Amino acid sequence: MTELAQERFSLLSLFKKIPFSTRVVGGLYLAVLVLGVVFGFSIATLISASLHFFGVWAIFALANVPSIQSGTGPNFALPIGIVNGLLAMVLVLAAGFTGIWFIIVSSVTALVFGSLSGYLYGRLMNAVKGSEMAIAPYTGFAITAAFGLVWLAIPINHPNMVFFLGDGLRHQIPLDYFGANFILAEFLYFEVFGLEVRTGELLVVFVACLLMYLFFRTKAGIAISAVGRNPLFAKATGINVDRSRVIANMMSTAIAAFGVIVYAQGFGFIQLYDFPMFMAFPAIAGILVGGASKQRANVTNVVVGTFVFQGLIAIVLPVFSRALAGTDVAGVVNQIRMVVQNGIILYALAQMSKGGK
Amino acid sequence: MSRNLLEFKGISKNYSGNQVLHDVSFDIRPGEIHALIGENGAGKSTLMNILFGMPVIHTTGGYEGEIELNGEKVEAKSPFEAMALGIGMVHQEFMLIPGFTIAENIKLNREIEKNNVKNKITSTLFGRRMKTLDFKKMNKDARIALDKLDMSIEEFTLVKGLPIGYMQFVEIAREIDKTELKLLVLDEPTAVLTESEAESLLQAMRNISKRGIAIIFISHRLNEITAVADRVTILRDGEFVITKDVKDTNALEIAEYMVGRQVSIERTSTEAREISDEIKLSVKDLHVAMPNERVKGVSFDVRKGEIFGIGGLAGQGKLGIANGIMGMYEARGNITIDDESLPLNDTRKVLDSGLAFVSEDRKEVGLLVEKAIDYNIMFTAMNIKSEFLNVFKMTDKKKIRRNARKMIDMLDIRCTSERQHTGRLSGGNQQKVCVARALTQKPTILFVSEPTRGIDIGAKKLILDLLLELSRDKGMTIVMTSSELAELCSICDRIAVICEGQVAGILPPDASPTKFGLLMSGIKDLEGGKHD
Numbered sequence: 030m031t032e033l034a035q036e037r038f039s040l041l042s043l044f045k046k047i048p049f050s051t052r053v054v055g056g057l058y059l060a061v062l063v064l065g066v067v068f069g070f071s072i073a074t075l076i077s078a079s080l081h082f083f084g085v086w087a088i089f090a091l092a093n094v095p096s097i098q099s100g101t102g103p104n105f106a107l108p109i110g111i112v113n114g115l116l117a118m119v120l121v122l123a124a125g126f127t128g129i130w131f132i133i134v135s136s137v138t139a140l141v142f143g144s145l146s147g148y149l150y151g152r153l154m155n156a157v158k159g160s161e162m163a164i165a166p167y168t169g170f171a172i173t174a175a176f177g178l179v180w181l182a183i184p185i186n187h188p189n190m191v192f193f194l195g196d197g198l199r200h201q202i203p204l205d206y207f208g209a210n211f212i213l214a215e216f217l218y219f220e221v222f223g224l225e226v227r228t229g230e231l232l233v234v235f236v237a238c239l240l241m242y243l244f245f246r247t248k249a250g251i252a253i254s255a256v257g258r259n260p261l262f263a264k265a266t267g268i269n270v271d272r273s274r275v276i277a278n279m280m281s282t283a284i285a286a287f288g289v290i291v292y293a294q295g296f297g298f299i300q301l302y303d304f305p306m307f308m309a310f311p312a313i314a315g316i317l318v319g320g321a322s323k324q325r326a327n328v329t330n331v332v333v334g335t336f337v338f339q340g341l342i343a344i345v346l347p348v349f350s351r352a353l354a355g356t357d358v359a360g361v362v363n364q365i366r367m368v369v370q371n372g373i374i375l376y377a378l379a380q381m382s383k384g385g386k
Numbered sequence: 387m388s389r390n391l392l393e394f395k396g397i398s399k400n401y402s403g404n405q406v407l408h409d410v411s412f413d414i415r416p417g418e419i420h421a422l423i424g425e426n427g428a429g430k431s432t433l434m435n436i437l438f439g440m441p442v443i444h445t446t447g448g449y450e451g452e453i454e455l456n457g458e459k460v461e462a463k464s465p466f467e468a469m470a471l472g473i474g475m476v477h478q479e480f481m482l483i484p485g486f487t488i489a490e491n492i493k494l495n496r497e498i499e500k501n502n503v504k505n506k507i508t509s510t511l512f513g514r515r516m517k518t519l520d521f522k523k524m525n526k527d528a529r530i531a532l533d534k535l536d537m538s539i540e541e542f543t544l545v546k547g548l549p550i551g552y553m554q555f556v557e558i559a560r561e562i563d564k565t566e567l568k569l570l571v572l573d574e575p576t577a578v579l580t581e582s583e584a585e586s587l588l589q590a591m592r593n594i595s596k597r598g599i600a601i602i603f604i605s606h607r608l609n610e611i612t613a614v615a616d617r618v619t620i621l622r623d624g625e626f627v628i629t630k631d632v633k634d635t636n637a638l639e640i641a642e643y644m645v646g647r648q649v650s651i652e653r654t655s656t657e658a659r660e661i662s663d664e665i666k667l668s669v670k671d672l673h674v675a676m677p678n679e680r681v682k683g684v685s686f687d688v689r690k691g692e693i694f695g696i697g698g699l700a701g702q703g704k705l706g707i708a709n710g711i712m713g714m715y716e717a718r719g720n721i722t723i724d725d726e727s728l729p730l731n732d733t734r735k736v737l738d739s740g741l742a743f744v745s746e747d748r749k750e751v752g753l754l755v756e757k758a759i760d761y762n763i764m765f766t767a768m769n770i771k772s773e774f775l776n777v778f779k780m781t782d783k784k785k786i787r788r789n790a791r792k793m794i795d796m797l798d799i800r801c802t803s804e805r806q807h808t809g810r811l812s813g814g815n816q817q818k819v820c821v822a823r824a825l826t827q828k829p830t831i832l833f834v835s836e837p838t839r840g841i842d843i844g845a846k847k848l849i850l851d852l853l854l855e856l857s858r859d860k861g862m863t864i865v866m867t868s869s870e871l872a873e874l875c876s877i878c879d880r881i882a883v884i885c886e887g888q889v890a891g892i893l894p895p896d897a898s899p900t901k902f903g904l905l906m907s908g909i910k911d912l913e914g915g916k917h918d
Binding site for chain 1: 712713714733734736737738743745747750751752753754756757765766768769770772775778779780781823
């Protein structure tokens with residue numbers, strides 16, 4: 030009797046530890062899941078879709094950890110990293126790499142490009158201290174627009190990459206021509222009770238999260254989180270505040286550059302031009318839903334938040350399509366998805382200063 | 387019947403249990419200049435806040451006692467009510483609008499409206515706020531107020547770009563333009579002025595008081611008080627000490643009353659300690675741009691193993707010295723340690739040179755309040771010496787905990803465990819954590835600023851004993867900055883008094899309170915005053 034009461038109590042206290050924003054979005058996720066089952070989806074199908082979205086988005090969410098920890102705030106300039114990753118993939122494809130080598134070589138290239146751009150971006154963030162969150166999104170927009178010109182002018186004429194007519198790279202470059210689609214997704218892929226597990230993707234996410242966790246136990250990582258928590262304390266203990274912020278933003282940008290490679294192989298094509306423009310917001314919403322604030326973020330926030338948020342987005346479309354099939358409003362399903370996605374982003378940003386509490 | 391303009395009767399005030407005023411009673415006569423003096427924290431500002439009805443008083447539970455104005459009990463609930471009662475105040479920070487003319491600033495919110503037909507129509511249609519103003523009359527009034535202060539400046543000059551001294555006068559002119567003004571409070575009006583500006587302000591004060599307006603003059607400058615005031619009231623630690631006619635007293639006596647007998651903390655050994663002549667730290671012509679604590683050319687030497695005290699009133703620059711040397715604020719000057727030059731504005735290099743710093747601001751600078759005790763303690767040593775790391779260059783929890791437990795035992799930090807967040811600790815224990823971090827760094831020179839600020843007397847004694855022990859047993863050189871003269875005198879070997887950003891003098895701990903009081907007030911050598 031008492032044991033039971035104790036167990037209930039501990040379950041309750043465990044539940045209370047879950048950030049409020051996670052409970053809200055998580056509750057929504059469960060509701061749509063139940064709705065899906067009511068309309069005849071197998072639960073394995075729905076969770077498979079959620080896992081797929083989680084796998085391709087988690088790295089983007091993870092990219093926000095160093096920038097948040099350093100006090101720069103969520104990396105609204107994620108598109109900078111993304112265009113670097115895209116450039117790396119385009120160059121590596123043009124150089125003739127295919128298959129697993131495409132993934133490896135483009136990842137290394139992306140990390141190098143990302144670090145270099147991240148250095149410049151970090152310097153910019155130090156120059157605009159105090160208004161990072163106003164400057165960052167527009168830095169991302171500006172870079173995306175500038176790279177629109179790069180994609181047009183880049184001297185690559187691989188027939189599978191350029192427009193059929195005229196010069197310039199296509200909006201979408203299918204990776205299957207290069208044998209480079211689903212490389213990670215199909216690595217050690219297995220199915221159990223209808224649940225599709227893209228082991229390679231999840232493994233990459235796991236390793237990236239582990240490395241991030243370990244990094245914040247090192248001297249450099251601790252210095253970065255001290256800078257974010259209390260810059261005066263950091264300064265008084267001999268930490269170079271500006272340098273730590275630059276390192277954090279280099280990491281953030283490099284991780285985003287790597288993230289787009291995981292994303293592209295997961296969907297099977299590279300998207301150029303306007304694609305990076307609005308990638309920052311869902312990524313940031315993910316980590317915020319997981320309980321991060323604009324000054325605090327950890328790996329758990331990334332995993333939990335991205336799973337419930339992207340998981341929800343992944344199943345809203347099929348579930349509502351079937352639920353509304355045959356009714357007058359069947360045509361607005363995609364609008365519903367947009368409302369849910371942007372509504373949650375808005376909610377997450379509004380909760381940002383409280384850290385999901 | 388009452389010949390007093392204002393009477394404070396048994397005023398007491400506490401801020402959540404902290405008694406800042408205790409049963410203060412004194413009176414102000416019409417047309418007198420009444421100086422109010424006391425060390426920081428003596429309760430002057432609180433008393434004036436009560437008089438002026440500042441919201442901070444009422445949101446913290448009001449006060450006890452009564453204030454009588456012309457024999458009638460008054461209680462201002464807001465600054466507006468105080469103004470209506472004829473009480474004016476000039477704050478230390480100017481409240482002027484730079485883009486307005488002097489006249490507009492003087493008449494701000496008390497503008498004179500034109501009384502013509504057009505105004506009657508617009509005000510019936512759109513309300514009073516739409517009336518046009520009678521600038522001619524406003525300028526005339528402003529002129530009169532300025533003339534009363536012997537200010538020849540044109541009333542239509544913009545405030546923007548005026549010298550600071552003039553702004554002060556504009557503030558005062560605004561107060562005396564109020565026809566009903568009976569009492570004017572000047573809170574350290576000369577602190578920002580040059581000598582000649584201060585002189586003309588004193589003259590203006592005499593003119594104002596001749597017109598029957600009483601002035602409460604808050605100042606630390608004893609020579610100004612003796613020059614201008616009729617009577618002086620001294621507060622100390624929230625208690626009324628004495629009111630004296632200025633002609634019956636002198637700067638020496640006021641200084642002594644202000645500092646008082648320091649009996650709270652006894653010096654354990656009376657004889658001077660043996661200290662080597664070797665100079666450990668030499669500071670030459672140090673300037674520090676710390677806001678409100680500006681240092682303007684400070685020089686001193688600290689000998690090896692010495693406890694060197696830095697005292698002085700708030701805002702005079704004593705806190706700027708340690709902060710400047712540690713690179714927290716922009717600094718220039720020459721610092722040498724063991725005859726080696728110390729680079730300035732680079733905290734890392736300063737820490738590497740064996741200096742450690744316990745900041746006066748525990749919560750903002752001294753601690754990561756959301757992190758555990760052990761994490762806080764190891765932080766600096768980990769960062770600058772790469773201690774507490776394992777082979778993978780990651781933090782070694784075991785080593786960190788072991789060190790924290792050692793420090794908790796040594797400093798008697800009261801906590802539930804070494805994993806408790808520092809934000810949950812009491813002030814004294816937080817201070818001990820800050821000291822523990824500095825000690826973990828194994829410094830040769832330790833800077834501590836306000837080590838006992840906001841902590842109870844028992845913890846105070848412990849911290850001071852600890853500093854003494856470090857110096858005596860470990861030969862550590864300590865530079866301690868404090869607002870509390872008593873604690874400086876209790877452990878320091880020499881004490882430098884800082885006034886207006888410079889060293890006013892260096893005294894032994896057993897020098898008389900009078901000497902300290904005089905130096906704090908910027909009187910380096912009182913002519914005719916006999917030193918004992």
